[in-house]
Amino acid sequence: xxxxxKLTKWLVVLVALHGIVAAAGxxxxxxxxxxDRERPYLPPMHVHLMDAQGHLHLRxxxxxxxxxxxxxxxxxxxxxxxxxxxxxxxxxxxxxxxxIPSRLHLIGTASTRIYLLGSDAYGRDQLSRILYGxxxxxLAGLLGAGVTLLLGALIGMAAGxxxxxxxxxxxxxAELFLALPWLYLLFxxxxxxxxxxxxxxxxxxxxxxxxxxxxxxPARLVRGVVLSVxxxxxxxxxxxxxxxxxxxxxxxxxPETASVLLTQAAILVPQxxxxxxxxxxxxxxxxxxMSSWGxxxxxxxxxNVLVSYWWMYLPALAIVPFFLGYLSLATALxxxxxxxxxxxxxxxxxx
Amino acid sequence: xxxxLKVENLVKHYASGRSARSKDKLVALDGVSLSIPSxxxxxxxxxxxxxxxxxxxxxxxxxxPTSGSISFEGIDLAALHENQLRLLRPQIxxxxxxxxxxxxxRWTVLNIVSEPFLIQRRFTKPDRAIRALKLLDRVAxxxxxxxRRAGELSGGQKQRLAIARAIALEPKLIILDEALSALDCSVxxxxxxxxxxxxxxxxxxxxxxxxxxxxxxxxxxxxxVMDRGRIVxxxxxxxxxHSPTHEVTRTLLAATPRFSESPSELVHx
Amino acid sequence: MLYFLRRALHAVFLxxxxxxxxxxxSALTPGNYFDEMxxxxxxxxxxxxxxxxxxxxxxxxxIRYAHWLNAVxxxxxxxSFAYNSPVAPLLWARARNTLLLTVTATFLAWLLALxxxxxxxxxxxxxxxxxxxxxxxALLVIPDLxxxxxxxxxxxxxxxxPTGGLVSVSFDELSxxxxxxxxxxxxxxxxxxxxxxxxxxxxxxxxxxxxxxxNAPFLRAALGHGISHRKLLYSYALRAAANPLxxxxxxxxxxxxxxxxxxxxxxxxxxxxxxxxESILARDLYVVIGGVLLSMIFLxxxxxxxxxxxxxxxxxxxxxxxxx
Numbered sequence: 001x002x003x004x005x006k007l008t009k010w011l012v013v014l015v016a017l018h019g020i021v022a023a024a025g026x027x028x029x030x031x032x033x034x035x036d037r038e039r040p041y042l043p044p045m046h047v048h049l050m051d052a053q054g055h056l057h058l059r060x061x062x063x064x065x066x067x068x069x070x071x072x073x074x075x076x077x078x079x080x081x082x083x084x085x086x087x088x089x090x091x092x093x094x095x096x097x098x099x100i101p102s103r104l105h106l107i108g109t110a111s112t113r114i115y116l117l118g119s120d121a122y123g124r125d126q127l128s129r130i131l132y133g134x135x136x137x138x139l140a141g142l143l144g145a146g147v148t149l150l151l152g153a154l155i156g157m158a159a160g161x162x163x164x165x166x167x168x169x170x171x172x173x174a175e176l177f178l179a180l181p182w183l184y185l186l187f188x189x190x191x192x193x194x195x196x197x198x199x200x201x202x203x204x205x206x207x208x209x210x211x212x213x214x215x216x217x218p219a220r221l222v223r224g225v226v227l228s229v230x231x232x233x234x235x236x237x238x239x240x241x242x243x244x245x246x247x248x249x250x251x252x253x254x255p256e257t258a259s260v261l262l263t264q265a266a267i268l269v270p271q272x273x274x275x276x277x278x279x280x281x282x283x284x285x286x287x288x289x290m291s292s293w294g295x296x297x298x299x300x301x302x303x304n305v306l307v308s309y310w311w312m313y314l315p316a317l318a319i320v321p322f323f324l325g326y327l328s329l330a331t332a333l334x335x336x337x338x339x340x341x342x343x344x345x346x347x348x349x350x351x
Numbered sequence: 352x353x354x355x356l357k358v359e360n361l362v363k364h365y366a367s368g369r370s371a372r373s374k375d376k377l378v379a380l381d382g383v384s385l386s387i388p389s390x391x392x393x394x395x396x397x398x399x400x401x402x403x404x405x406x407x408x409x410x411x412x413x414x415x416p417t418s419g420s421i422s423f424e425g426i427d428l429a430a431l432h433e434n435q436l437r438l439l440r441p442q443i444x445x446x447x448x449x450x451x452x453x454x455x456x457r458w459t460v461l462n463i464v465s466e467p468f469l470i471q472r473r474f475t476k477p478d479r480a481i482r483a484l485k486l487l488d489r490v491a492x493x494x495x496x497x498x499r500r501a502g503e504l505s506g507g508q509k510q511r512l513a514i515a516r517a518i519a520l521e522p523k524l525i526i527l528d529e530a531l532s533a534l535d536c537s538v539x540x541x542x543x544x545x546x547x548x549x550x551x552x553x554x555x556x557x558x559x560x561x562x563x564x565x566x567x568x569x570x571x572x573x574x575x576v577m578d579r580g581r582i583v584x585x586x587x588x589x590x591x592x593h594s595p596t597h598e599v600t601r602t603l604l605a606a607t608p609r610f611s612e613s614p615s616e617l618v619h620x
Numbered sequence: 621m622l623y624f625l626r627r628a629l630h631a632v633f634l635x636x637x638x639x640x641x642x643x644x645x646s647a648l649t650p651g652n653y654f655d656e657m658x659x660x661x662x663x664x665x666x667x668x669x670x671x672x673x674x675x676x677x678x679x680x681x682x683i684r685y686a687h688w689l690n691a692v693x694x695x696x697x698x699x700s701f702a703y704n705s706p707v708a709p710l711l712w713a714r715a716r717n718t719l720l721l722t723v724t725a726t727f728l729a730w731l732l733a734l735x736x737x738x739x740x741x742x743x744x745x746x747x748x749x750x751x752x753x754x755x756x757x758a759l760l761v762i763p764d765l766x767x768x769x770x771x772x773x774x775x776x777x778x779x780x781x782p783t784g785g786l787v788s789v790s791f792d793e794l795s796x797x798x799x800x801x802x803x804x805x806x807x808x809x810x811x812x813x814x815x816x817x818x819x820x821x822x823x824x825x826x827x828x829x830x831x832x833x834x835n836a837p838f839l840r841a842a843l844g845h846g847i848s849h850r851k852l853l854y855s856y857a858l859r860a861a862a863n864p865l866x867x868x869x870x871x872x873x874x875x876x877x878x879x880x881x882x883x884x885x886x887x888x889x890x891x892x893x894x895x896x897x898e899s900i901l902a903r904d905l906y907v908v909i910g911g912v913l914l915s916m917i918f919l920x921x922x923x924x925x926x927x928x929x930x931x932x933x934x935x936x937x938x939x940x941x942x943x944x
Contacts, residue, residue, distance in 0.1 A: 176637040179919060181878040184896075188642065188912045191900040233453035237513075240411050240445050241470040241520070242437035252455060274763045278882060281765065282897055300769060306783075307776050316766040324761045 147211025156222025698906025737826025784888030870926020
């Protein structure tokens with residue numbers, strides 16, 4: 001029962017995280033493409049409750065930044081202006097989930113823009129870019145995992161159910177793919193495809209490439225399940241009623257593979273999100289102006305950015321809670337299927 | 352009057368070893384012949400490994416024999432195409448030994464009983480449910496179990512369910528492969544009485560496979576004894592039980608408590 | 621002996637498969653690669669023509685594969701347009717740098733993972749184990765890209781470590797000791813990044829294997845005979861848990877060339893990684909093929925190496941093989 005709680009807990013966490021990214025329009029204060037050339041590379045702004053004179057304000061506020069005297073890239077707070085932060089404000093138009101128009105934002109300010117996580121070279125709000133970028137990266141990861149699992153399930157079922165030379169051949173190929181380092185495979189695949197493509201094409205390309213890399217392990221696992229289920233008497237009984245192969249696969253065998261596929265999904269999705277990030281970071285993935293966590297980090301390849309503008313690193317941290325959530329979910333799922341627990345075994349401990 | 356089922360010289364080889372080309376083969380059936388008249392029960396007795404289950408699978412067309420023929424109502428099953436076979440399959444049904452593996456534990460009782468209808472694409476959905484419930488009544492399973500998952504039932508209930516499923520398509524021949532062996536004694540008695548009752552009311556023919564002579568005695572008109580892929584002795588039940596001729600038969604009888612001292616009258620009348 | 625042959629055959633099969641895959645990737649690219657090359661002003665039309673002839677582009681696929689395979693086996697991995705040199709020497713030079721990094725990192729990682737894992741298994745479920753498990757879990761949650769970038773930023777902001785390159789500009793003028801120190805300083809960050817990204821998994825595996833073995837009765841008997849705990853752990857338990865660990869080690873060896881790609885690019889270490897990336901971006905295809913092929917050969921070799929080790933280490937495999 002405790003396992004059930006763990007499972008639900010992490011599921012809820014993941015749904016919440018995904019929900020925030022999916023509703024990026026609401027949580028992001030601004031449009032991610034909105035530039036402000038007069039405010040490049042602003043560091044994250046501080047939120048205050050107490051002002052410089054020592055008064056406590058009910059509403060949190062911030063001081064806009066102004067350039068320090070004699071500097072062209074050092075900023076300081078302009079304590080003369082107090083800009084209050086409003087919640088549930090009407091701001092720029094966006095489309096929730098792509099089709100529901102709305103102007104409601106969680107945070108808004110009347111006049112000056114607030115840069116909670118700083119701004120980039122073009123004055124675009126990093127927080128907004130991270131949220132919107134997450135949509136691209138997460139979607140790529142989810143779709144990639146979907147492609148992989150679909151491929152793996154089909155191949156695994158074909159190999160396990162039909163057996164014979166088909167099984168041998170497919171499993172040998174799977175062994176080959178398993179033996180290859182996935183990053184290299186990813187690169188190799190990406191290398192041999194055209195470089196200059198539109199953002200949407202690039203995105204789809206990334207998904208397909210990622211999807212084709214990892215099918216071997218799910219295929220092996222699915223095949224194992226199919227082999228064991230195939231011999232069960234209830235499958236024989238169904239055949240005795242005249243069931244077709246398709247019926248058996250769909251109604252009896254496929255449901256048994258569900259738990260394996262779910263666990264694999266929990267392991268693969270974060271890996272594939274990371275794959276997208278890596279590809280985009282290196283310039284092989286999603287190009288500008290579409291933002292993804294990967295290409296948001298690409299600016300860090302410039303030395304001056306690395307030295308002076310540390311907040312440009314923050315998109316990298318965005319993936320960590322997702323990794324935590326997915327890996328914990330995977331552990332919880334694995335514990336559920338194989339209840340063998342090392343800790344509970346009555347092992348004598350060397351003191 | 353031709354027999355319902357006639358098996359002639361059935362041979363089944365399995366290739367053992369990893370390569371299909373290997374010379375070693377396992378001879379499961381080495382020329383088996385038997386026949387069962389309609390409405391009667393033939394008990395097939397033998398030790399584990401004698402080939403009984405293989406024979407069952409071949410007759411039910413779940414395995415294909417290496418050579419020999421299986422005639423059902425005069426039709427040679429081996430000669431049929433899968434599509435033609437599918438039309439005939441409802442008439443020959445198999446009940447397995449272990450109901451835990453012959454019933455998908457995740458499925459509900461109702462779905463399991465109506466599965467044959469689903470596969471054979473008969474009746475509309477609500478009609479299937481009604482017929483399924485009637486089948487549950489037939490095997491004395493309470494209707495309230497209909498929405499439970501098969502994994503939650505007791506051994507006896509599961510086997511009743513398996514029988515209900517087997518009679519769903521109104522078969523003529525039912526092969527029971529050690530169907531009672533996994534059950535407790537008292538439950539065995541109940542289920543075997545159910546089987547007898549169904550036989551008389553539905554006009555079923557049984558091929559009852561077992562390793563237990565006592566069970567055979569209770570249910571069978573005829574008994575055939577199998578050893579290492581061959582039928583070594585076959586005949587009316589009383590003859591086999593009281594005056595066995597083959598050594599294997601005698602050994603098996605001696606191992607059964609009830610028949611080792613003096614033959615009793617526990618013969619199906 | 622038969623075991624060796626079987627594993628060797630298996631490795632050869634994998635190599636064939638790898639080479640075929642790599643070749644197919646390059647051959648089936650959409651768009652004629654050579655058209656792109658012809659448009660590149662840096663490459664003379666004679667070179668293009670010569671390459672076309674060498675790679676028999678007009679012939680059907682199997683023949684092209686045969687020619688290509690022939691060339692590869694003879695050490696000719698093609699020509700790099702960006703560097704204007706044959707591919708093979710380019711690869712070796714970079715591979716050397718990569719190996720310098722990865723061998724050090726792998727050595728350190730295993731050196732740390734074994735005692736940590738064994739200790740963790742010995743104290744299973746108790747405080748030290750839990751602390752270590754939390755630490756590994758925390759590290760596992762941080763992907764290597766994030767880790768490498770983070771370390772880089774830390775280095776840059778503290779200014780203590782050089783942030784790129786193999787050695788400093790003034791390398792040749794330094795004394796031997798200073799040279800070593802310079803190299804070490806340059807290596808420190810990438811090695812740290814590599815170790816931190818591989819250590820958690822290693823520790824977990826060691827812990828799991830040893831913990832499973834610790835339950836065995838023969839160990840209890842040995843303890844009853846009065847041997848010291850340390851001897852028990854290292855001489856007995858670790859030996860018994862060796863099988864999966866040897867396979868893992870083989871895998872570590874196999875990834876010596878390919879595992880550090882990201883770290884090298886991020887930390888500007890002049891290894892195979894950055895070369896591969898540049899070549900992809902510059903469409904310098906033969907470098908890409910050569911690089912991919914080389915690292916995959918290493919991988920297959922690593923696994924085979926593990927098989928050899930297993931054979932030598934585990935008498936059960938030896939007897940099973942000879943019994944066949």
